[in-house]
Amino acid sequence: MEFKQLRxxxxxVREGGFTQAARTLFISxxxxxxxxxxxxxxxxxxxxxxxxxxxxxxxxxxxxHHRAEEMLMLRNGLLRELDDLSNLARGELHLGLPMLGSxxxxxxxxxxxxxxxxxxxxxxxxxxxxxxxxxxxxxxLELGASLTPDDPAFASQPFCDEPLDALLPADHPxxxxxxxxxxQLADTPFLLYQRSFVLNDRLLQACxxxxxxxxEGGRSGQADFLAALVAAGQGVVLLPQVVAKALVRPGxxxxxxxxxxxxxxxxxxxxxEGAYLSKAAQAWLAxxxx
Numbered sequence: 001m002e003f004k005q006l007r008x009x010x011x012x013v014r015e016g017g018f019t020q021a022a023r024t025l026f027i028s029x030x031x032x033x034x035x036x037x038x039x040x041x042x043x044x045x046x047x048x049x050x051x052x053x054x055x056x057x058x059x060x061x062x063x064x065h066h067r068a069e070e071m072l073m074l075r076n077g078l079l080r081e082l083d084d085l086s087n088l089a090r091g092e093l094h095l096g097l098p099m100l101g102s103x104x105x106x107x108x109x110x111x112x113x114x115x116x117x118x119x120x121x122x123x124x125x126x127x128x129x130x131x132x133x134x135x136x137x138x139x140x141l142e143l144g145a146s147l148t149p150d151d152p153a154f155a156s157q158p159f160c161d162e163p164l165d166a167l168l169p170a171d172h173p174x175x176x177x178x179x180x181x182x183x184q185l186a187d188t189p190f191l192l193y194q195r196s197f198v199l200n201d202r203l204l205q206a207c208x209x210x211x212x213x214x215x216e217g218g219r220s221g222q223a224d225f226l227a228a229l230v231a232a233g234q235g236v237v238l239l240p241q242v243v244a245k246a247l248v249r250p251g252x253x254x255x256x257x258x259x260x261x262x263x264x265x266x267x268x269x270x271x272x273e274g275a276y277l278s279k280a281a282q283a284w285l286a287x288x289x290x
Contacts, residue, residue, distance in 0.1 A: 096144030128196030156268040179256035189217030189235035240265035
């Protein structure tokens with residue numbers, strides 16, 4: 001049983017005969033007759049009583065006609081929905097963004113995406129790189145922003161690569177300097193991130209490479225709160241340069257950090273290697289490439 005057979009059958013009933021149905025379908029009368037005969041053969045029942053040029057439905061024909069109309073309606077609805085998805089007239093995007101710096105980096109892109117595709121529903125998850133990577137692997141997220149992983153299970157599109165800078169309390173002994181070495185901060189408590197942040201690992205490794213283990217002064221995933229702790233004299237926080245500049249406030253000084261080359265904030269959008277990307281996801285990636 002094929003949809004073209006069902007459509008020919010429905011048109012014969014609607015038009016009251018094979019000749020009229022052939023005109024509506026823009027095919028020959030013999031092709032219509034063949035398709036209806038094939039449908040009857042596949043179902044093992046007679047659908048039409050033929051009286052010359054007139055046709056009437058058999059009992060089986062009435063059942064099949066009713067269901068055929070439903071099936072054709074469902075098929076047309078399916079095709080319309082797929083067309084809407086293809087043209088982004090509707091759809092969903094499950095997107096993961098970092099808790100750190102999203103307001104600075106992604107607010108404008110997010111607003112532009114919503115303007116371009118107002119009927120796409122965005123399901124947003126914020127978290128550290130580990131949480132984002134796990135959600136991508138389990139399928140909870142289609143795309144996620146993470147520090148660039150070296151795991152071959154992920155494909156990625158680079159987004160930014162920022163050095164880390166330091167925010168110091170205004171009364172810190174090094175606050176007057178334009179730049180500081182990482183080793184100069186050894187005696188200052190470090191305000192760290194939540195444990196799901198891969199950036200913590202990079203920071204700790206960099207400190208150990210220059211000869212010290214940082215003293216922990218507190219943890220948070222909220223950059224604003226970390227900056228407030230700096231202003232309150234609770235320690236130093238290392239942040240991506242673009243984020244650090246946006247968080248300068250009374251009591252906080254932004255200082256360039258001379259740090260090991262690997263201590264960077266290299267954000268990429270990741271997805272499972274080989275996974276199908278929806279039109280909504282492809283549109284987000286294309287927007288970020290512009």
